[in-house]
Amino acid sequence: MPPPIALKDPHREARIYSARTIAAVLIVTGLLALILVRYYSLQITEYETYRTQSERNRVQLQPLPPKRGLIYDRNGVLLADNRPSHLLSIVVEQVPDLDATLAELQKLLPISEADLESFYKKKARRRPYEAVPLRFRLTEEERARLAVNRYALPGVTVEAQLQRYYTHGELFAHAIGYVGRINEREAFELDSSDYRGTFHIGKIGVERYYEDILHGEVGYQNVETNAHGRVLRVLERFDPRPGADLTLHLDIELQRTAYEALGEQRGAVVALDTATGGVLALVSTPGFDSNLFVNGISSADYSALRDSPDVPLFNRAVQGQYPPGSTVKPMMALAGLKSGLVTPEYTVADPGWYRLPGDSRRYRDWILKIRGTGHAPRVAMEMAIAESCDVYFYDLARRLTIDGMYEYLQPFGLGERSGIDTTNERSGVLPSTRWKRDHMNQPWYPGETLSAGIGQGYMLTTPLQLAVSTAVLATKGRHWSPRLVRSIDGQPLVAPELPPVEASPEHWQAVQEGMHAVVHSARGSARSIAKGLQYEIAGKTGTAQVIGIAQNEIYREENVAERHRNHGLFIAFAPYEAPTIAVAVIVENGGGSSAAYPIARKVIDTWLLNESGTELAAAGESGG
Amino acid sequence: MSDYVRQLPDSASGSGLSRPPSVWQRFHLDLPLLILLLIVTALGLLVLYSASGQDMGAVLRQGRFFLVGYVVMLLAAQIRLQRFQRWGPWFYLFGIGLLIAVDIVGVGAKGAQRWLSLGGFRFQPSEVMKLVVPMTVAWYLAERTLPPRFKYLLACLAIIALPAALILIQPDLGTALLIAASGLFVVFMAGIGWSYIFGALVLAVLSAWPVWVYGLKEYQQQRILTMLNPESDKLGAGWNIIQSKTAIGSGGWDGKGWLKGTQSQLDFLPESHTDFIIAVLGEEFGLRGVIILMGLYLLLLLRGFWIGLQARSSYGRMMAGSLTLTFFVYIFVNMGMVAGLLPVVGVPLPLVSAGGTSVVTLMAGFGLLMAISAEQRTVSH
Incomplete structure (x- = not known):
């Protein structure tokens, strides 16, 4: 069939167009209806959803x-x-x-x-x-x-x-x-x-x-x-x-005194208010600027603090665990009295060393290297505490046995956390046969009892624990779980009291007199701080060995590196007749307690002479 | 049915004969179209005032654009339709030249080259092509028997494809599609067989995957994915759609009241005065407002089709149909994308969104529609 001749047919074209227009109108109307359905579903069906969403958008x-x-x-x-x-x-x-x-x-x-x-x-x-x-x-x-x-x-x-x-x-x-x-x-x-x-x-x-x-x-x-x-x-x-x-409870003056007294030395000072169990001072040196930590410490600052051999971030006051050394002796003395093994008048022969029955090994008294002999031919309690006689306490420890010591010292809070209201407190160690079996899977050896008797060996205490037990000695038995916070929004916070340490008044008296003699007797181990004192202090010195000393070796300060020197400790309470403050001081590698007791005196001075201006004035007059 | 339709122009021209031409007719103005346009542009300015954050300056600026648009419309309406028909292909050649120029020396905006800078005046050739492409296709088909035969159809496709491709590489997918559509609408109105139409639709569906993989840029894929699941990127590409849906949905039936839309007034709605302005209308005037605007649009569309039905020449008919359908596509794509039905492409809401170029193009299109309407009357004189 030949292709049709292209002839324009206007009527046909108009008809085609009309049909297409009808189709277009239908399509257009249909699609607009579809859009309208969509708007209907958004605005009517899902209105609540979108209204909520719009509200949430707007309101934050x-x-x-x-x-x-x-x-x-x-x-x-x-x-x-x-x-x-x-x-x-x-x-x-x-x-x-x-x-x-x-x-x-x-x-x-x-x-x-x-x-x-x-x-x-x-x-x-x-x-x-x-x-x-x-x-x-x-x-x-x-x-x-x-x-x-x-x-x-x-x-x-x-x-x-x-x-x-x-x-x-x-x-x-x-x-x-x-x-x-x-x-x-x-x-x-x-x-x-x-x-x-x-x-x-x-x-x-x-x-x-x-x-x-x-x-x-x-x-x-x-x-x-x-x-x-x-x-x-x-x-x-x-x-x-x-x-x-x-x-x-902290007192900024006390805090500053303790901090400045420690100076460049590493150490800790804890002072307690014996009437309330409040912590009057809690210092650990070296310190650091706590503001550094508020906004994320820079890594350089942090590594400097972390890697310093002085471990400034370590809170020695509650985390530091040190052998208490001779500061344990007043508590030992009370244990002896309570157990009936000694009386205040009971004496021990002191040649400057002690030997366990059936053992040739000699346990030296610290005085031997100085005087070549003991403190006295026979030593009674007051002298034993005042001059820190080791032989007396070796003998007492042996007779008390390690488990007996545990029984009597544990009520002072040794070997347990005091429950102070701060973080990272450590418990220290109060050894016993059971402790050694549990922790070291070894039997207890009698020689270890002697070390424990003078606060060496396994026994470890924190400065805070020493302060707490000193407060127990000062108050004749009151045992506080110490508190840093005194009041919250003006509401007083009372430090909880733990079971008291029971002993007869005579026993307390005997121990306290020994501690008094430490400062106020001619041969007291801390007699040098008594000079110019306007009140009376009872205390006890201590030296904690950092390295083990071989049996035949004698510890000489100048021979050991600074880091291996003994720690110096001192515990004290004052005024002697009516104590208000108990202090524990430790100076790491201080060599001996002489590094520690001047610090305690400064702290107590600040406390007692601060309390009333008249005392301060009186002290100034008499000093001049 | 077709008889009835054919009766209409006769009866209209009959009445035109009996009366002297009115003022409107003398200036070739289609009164119903003009009235509808005036209502929509007034409504547009009202919404724009709210959408622009109550910025009178923005309203005045847009008012000036409308003024220019109405002048362009008036001028276009005076031109005899045969002139448009004859000039069409020359415009086309000129337009293609400009598009090539844009691709070479154009000014970039948001990663796409769309603008030509002519002595400080920025000009978007692709916008003009929205009118020129259908004019050219209509010119081509008007000379031939309708419905067109296959080889003529291919020629039409070539006329359409060349500018569409040039715009696509700018790249501007939205405009390319709109221009292709405006040309294809002419072909549709020319009466090509439905088999071609359905065949083309089937082909489009089948080619969707290869086009997705090889044809679309990543941001274009992203727009489509975002439309399908706006929650996938709440703060990024999905933000616009979530916020516009929230604006529309929270408007409910009554709306929150003019100037009281929290989504638009508190800047949650992006592009609130341009492409997303329907969300402001939906939020502040509710579904009622949306229906009113849509009704006005529908009347405009029907008037456009009516003018086409009355046109004497095939060229006039095809142009009227194409212009009307293109106008519809604007409405459909914009309202659909803001409501999350269609991917977000840069298509403004006609006569409401702020912006000069689209207003001038649209008004020129309405001027052309009026010229078509006038032709019918002048012929009958």
Whole structure:
């Protein structure tokens, strides 16, 4: 069939067009109806869903972090303050190119690897449009530089925030501890809603122990924000409940005295209020500036602290475990009296050494190397304590046996945590046959009992434990679980009392007289501190061996390296007649107790002469 | 049915004979079309004021665009349809030249080269092609018997494909598709067999996979994926769609009230005054407002088809049909994408979205429609 001649047929074309128009109108109407159905389903069927979503978009629940409780010393001196600090944070959603922005920021101010690392971790956990902190504690200059460059840095915000500041960081570093930025593990364990908007948490010490009380309760506000997260107005507000303020038993003057008296030496001082069990001073040297930790310590600073041979981060007062040395002797004496093995008048022959029956080995008294003989032909209790006679206590220990010692010393709190309201307390060791079997799977040897009798060998105590047991001796039996915190928001906190150490008044008297003679007798081992004293001190010196001395060797200070010198210890309470303060001092590698007792005297001076101005004045007059 | 349709032009021209031409007729203005346009543009400015964050400057700027648009429409309406028909191919050649120029020396915007800068005046040649391509196809087919035979069809496809390809490499998929559609609508109105249409649809579906893999750029794939599941990238590409759906849905039936849409006033809605402006309308005026706007659009569309039905020449008919359908595509694609039915392509809501180029092109198209409408009357004189 030949192709039809192309002839225009206007009527046919108009007909075709009309048919196509009808089809087009149908298609157009159908598709518009489809669109309308879609709008109907969004606006009518799913109205509630989208209305809620729009409301949630518009209204944001913002956390209002509570103000952390302040910490004061007993006189009301502010120790832990909250100060405004500026922090740089980033709303990631508003940043067009995060890497470029971070690079730009690094040109303006230092941002450490640690800052970046924690930023990225927090970024992964953030809610949309939540600001992620990048740098804390901006300086004035950094803030100015940021302000100038603000136009080029969308999504970068600088906000003021209250932040912990320790007014006497180094002095109270170990006593109060510090707060630090919440780390990943803590964030995981914490009640996240309670810590929304809070970047810091107590890490150690009182700050950690009382975290719940200091933190307070988070508040919230409903704010209307725009898509950029800018708050337009506050719709509703639930105020945060600020954390409670703590007043400590600690006395800043005592603390400073102890800290300065220890000086460059490594050591610890713990002073207790014998009337309340409150901790008046708790010092461990070397200290460190606790403010360093608030915003994440730089790795250089941290490794310097961590790797220092002086281990400044180690809280010697509660974590340090040292052989008590002769400071255990007053407790041994009381054990002897209570067990009936000795009386105050009972004497022991002292040739300067002691020998176990059926054993040729000689256990030397410390005085032997000085005088070549014992303290006296026969030594009674008062002299044994005053001059720290080893032979007397070797003999007592042998007769008491190690398990007898355990029974009588354990009530003083040795070998157990005191339960003080801070972190990282250690328990020390009060050995017994059972302890040795459990821990070393070995039988107890009789010679070890003699070492234990003079506070050497396995026996370990913390300076805090020594202070607690000194308070027991001072109060004739009252046993406190010591407390750093004196009151919470003005409400007094009472230190719990543990079962008292029972003994007859005569027995207490005998032991205390021995300790009095340590300072106030002609041959007392700490008689040198009695000079110019306006009150009477009872004390006991101690020396703890750092390295084992072979049987025939005699310890000579000048022969051993500084780190191998003996630790010097001293425990004391005062005033003798009506004690108010109990002190324990340890000076690591101090050589002997002479390094420790002047410190105790300075602390007690400060305490007693501070308490009433008249005494201070009287002391000044008589001294002149 | 067809008889009834054919009666209509006769009766209209009959009445035209008996009366002297009105003012509107003398200026070649189609009164119903003009009134509808005025209502829609007024509504558009109202919504724009709210969508721009109550910026009177933006409203005045857009008002100026409308003014230019109406002038262009008025001028276009004065031109005799035969002139359009004759000029079409020359416009086409010129337009192709401009598109090549854009690809070589064009100004970039958001990773695509679409603009030509002519003495400080930025100009988008692809926009003009939305009118020129159907004009050219209609010019080509008007000379031939309808429905067109296969070889003419191929020629039409070539006319369409060349500019579409040039725009695609800018790259601007949305405009390329719109231009291809405007040309294909002419072919559709010319009455090609349904078998071709369905065949082409089947072919399109079958080629979807290879086009996805080899033809689409990653951002284009992303747009389609985002449409299918906006939740997959809540803060990135999905943000726009989630926020626009939230805006529309939270409007409900009554809407939150003019200037009271929280989504748009608080900047949650991106592009609220341009491509996503229907979400502002939906939020502040509710489904009621959407239905009113859609009703106005539908009346505009019906008037366009009506003008086509009354046209004397095949060229006029095909142009009227194509222009009307292209206008519909704008509406459909824009409202569909904002509601999350279609992928996000840069198609404005006609006469409502802020922007100058699209207004001028659209109004020129309506001017052409009026010229078609006027031709019918002038012939009958």
